[in-house]
Amino acid sequence: MSQATKSNVSELNSDVSKQMAVLRDDIATLTETVAELGKAQGAVLKSAAAEKAENLADSGAAAAGALKARAEKTYADTEGAVRANPGAAIGIAAGIGFLFGTLSARR
Numbered sequence: 001m002s003q004a005t006k007s008n009v010s011e012l013n014s015d016v017s018k019q020m021a022v023l024r025d026d027i028a029t030l031t032e033t034v035a036e037l038g039k040a041q042g043a044v045l046k047s048a049a050a051e052k053a054e055n056l057a058d059s060g061a062a063a064a065g066a067l068k069a070r071a072e073k074t075y076a077d078t079e080g081a082v083r084a085n086p087g088a089a090i091g092i093a094a095g096i097g098f099l100f101g102t103l104s105a106r107r
Contacts, residue, residue: 082089
């Protein structure tokens with residue numbers, strides 16, 4: 001009976017070794033799959049970030065263009081008002097200068 005027990009133990013050890021080998025292969029395959037998934041997700045996130053950055057750059061450029069156009073219009077309007085009423089423009093400038101001088105002298 002001891003021979004039969006040794007044989008059963010040997011078969012059991014052989015089966016366990018085979019199952020361990022299968023588990024190692026499965027873990028290696030799973031590791032590769034997870035790595036590939038991570039790379040794919042990284043590529044997707046990278047392209048989404050690049051697209052978002054491009055959209056923000058375009059929005060910033062459009063806002064800067066609109067601000068520049070508004071500043072040019074304001075400058076042109078101011079220049080037109082000064083040309084139409086030079087006396088009033090000189091009076092306003094003198095008043096602002098006086099006010100600034102008064103405020104800065106109090107320090």
